[in-house]
Amino acid sequence: xxxxxxxxxxxxxxxxxxxxINCAYENTxxxxxxxxxxxxxxxxxxxxxxxxxxxxxxxxRFTISFNKSAKQFSLHIMDxxxxxxxxxxxxxxxxxxxxxxxFGTGTSLTVxx
Amino acid sequence: xxxxTQTPRYLIKTRGQQVTLSCSPISGHRSVSWYQQxxxxxxxxxxxxxxxxxxxxxxxxxRFSGRQFSNSRSEMNVSTLELGDxxxxxxxxSFARATEAFFGQGTxxxxx
Numbered sequence: 001x002x003x004x005x006x007x008x009x010x011x012x013x014x015x016x017x018x019x020x021i022n023c024a025y026e027n028t029x030x031x032x033x034x035x036x037x038x039x040x041x042x043x044x045x046x047x048x049x050x051x052x053x054x055x056x057x058x059x060x061r062f063t064i065s066f067n068k069s070a071k072q073f074s075l076h077i078m079d080x081x082x083x084x085x086x087x088x089x090x091x092x093x094x095x096x097x098x099x100x101x102x103f104g105t106g107t108s109l110t111v112x113x
Numbered sequence: 114x115x116x117x118t119q120t121p122r123y124l125i126k127t128r129g130q131q132v133t134l135s136c137s138p139i140s141g142h143r144s145v146s147w148y149q150q151x152x153x154x155x156x157x158x159x160x161x162x163x164x165x166x167x168x169x170x171x172x173x174x175x176r177f178s179g180r181q182f183s184n185s186r187s188e189m190n191v192s193t194l195e196l197g198d199x200x201x202x203x204x205x206x207s208f209a210r211a212t213e214a215f216f217g218q219g220t221x222x223x224x225x
Contacts, residue, residue, distance in 0.1 A: 032211035043117070043203050043216030044156075089156065095211040098169035099144050103156035 003027050006090050006104025013111050019077040021107045023090030026071065030092040030102075033066060035075045038087045038106075047088070048075070080111045115140065119204050119217035126224050131192040134220045138185050138206030144168075145187040146214065147179060150201040159202075162187055194224045 005024045013019045021035075034049035050057045050064040050073065057064045063076040073092075077084055087108050091101035118137040126132050138145050146169075147159040158171035162181035179189040185206075191198055201221050205214040 034213070036216075041218070043205075043218050045216065046213045049213065091156075093211050099146060099161045099163070099207065099210045100158045100169055100171070101146075101148075101156075101205075101214065102158075103148075105155050 003102045004090060004092060004104045006107060008107060009105065010108040011110070013080045013109065015080060015082060015111055015113050017080050017111075019075075019080045019084070019109055019111070021075045021088050021090070021109075022072060023074065023092070023104050024070075024072045025090075025092050025102070027092070027094065027097065027102070028071070029094040029097050031095055032093045033064065033073045034091050034093070034101075035062075035064065036089045036091055036103075038089065044089060044091075077109075080109075082111045082113050085109055085111050117204055117206050117215050117217035119202075119220050121220060122218065123221045124223065126194050126222065128194055128196060128224055130194050131190060132194060132222060133188055133190045134202055134204075134222075136187045136189075136204030136206075136217060138187070138204075139215055142206035142208050142215075143185050144207045144209070145181055145185065146205045146207070147187070147189050148203045148205065149173075150203055150219070151199075156203070159189065191222075196224050198222065199224045 036044035037047040038044040061078045066073040090104040146161040161169040181187045201219045203219045207214040
């Protein structure tokens with residue numbers, strides 16, 4: 001069952017540019033919307049997360065925008081840096097859907113110096 | 114505070130063999146989940162254990178099993194290995210549902 005669709009699959013951005021990754025979900029029971037960052041050889045690590053009672057959350061250069069009616073949320077990386085080059089996953093979860101993250105297919109971000 | 118520890122980091126096994134992977138969660142976390150990561154299928158949920166009980170299970174064959182001990186450490190076992198089981202196996206621990214999960218570095222399993 002395809003519950004989460006993530007786009008784009010890959011993204012190349014110039015240093016200082018804005019990176020935008022999108023995630024669409026189907027399950028209205030989801031109530032926790034995180035983005036995970038994974039570097040080669042490492043496990044995923046939480047980057048930023050949002051709950052459905054707010055439409056936007058900002059932490060430093062990273063912002064989540066959440067649209068409950070459209071069942072979409074996105075990750076914006078401002079002033080992208082080469083160190084941001086990694087794979088990003090959206091992974092929504094529901095308090096009542098089992099302690100399971102429904103991972104998107106991932107976006108490979110490359111930031112060119 | 115120590116992170117999630119997975120052992121071993123790398124394994125090479127032959128088809129038909131079985132393998133056991135280990136995961137030590139963050140102290141105080143009672144939920145441990147396992148994921149399989151492959152280039153073709155991405156991150157797929159295997160199962161979750163909480164207080165020594167399997168609470169949730171993904172769509173994997175019965176060859177994949179797990180358990181959790183009273184100290185929250187978890188093991189997963191794969192029997193009768195197939196070439197397609199080659200993957201990165203990730204363990205994640207969390208304090209509660211719908212909260213941050215902390216992942217280990219994974220065990221890279223290669224089946225030859």
